[in-house]
Amino acid sequence: MPYVYIIECRDGTLYTGYAVDIVKRLDEHNKGEGAKYTRGRRPVRLRYIETCPDKSTAMRREYAIKRLSRRGKQALIQSVSLLNRVLDINKFG
Template sequence: MFWVYILRCADGSYYTGHTDDLEHRIVLHRNGECEGYTATRLPVELAWSQDCSTREEALSAERQIKGWNRKKKEAMMRGDWQEVARLARRRKKGDPSTGSG
């Protein structure tokens, strides 16, 4: 089993990742043991996660979500798929992503 997940950082930003051991990875993030983005934005909390059948599926979902803007990520975390679809239609093909939001 694999997971794609989103953490809410102390500065209000989101971090998206994937793992094969969600509980352990969250502990590592919370303890600042995952070098990089979250280590300088503690504390972090798990905002959302979804299980995936394969690592490839989890990585693909991670990459897709990382390309979304903040509003679209928040709609997904609320389970508001109608809003996710509406926000997807608003972007014109070829427009750059607005970042990790």
């Protein structure tokens, strides 16, 4: 299953990509074997992930996210963060 992801680089910049094996892809980024952009900005941290039904959809979604401003990407990351907190709270309530 393809994933679209946003990682935060050591210098605070955000990188968007897609992958089938997200764990392997993050490992590649952190070993300097991933995208040229991230090679000099290691380590990277996963900040956002979403699943897509197929590669074509993932590539379109990646393109849409890449077109967002930094503020737009941060809002996307924040929305997932807030949702996770709500889900964690509901787990105990």
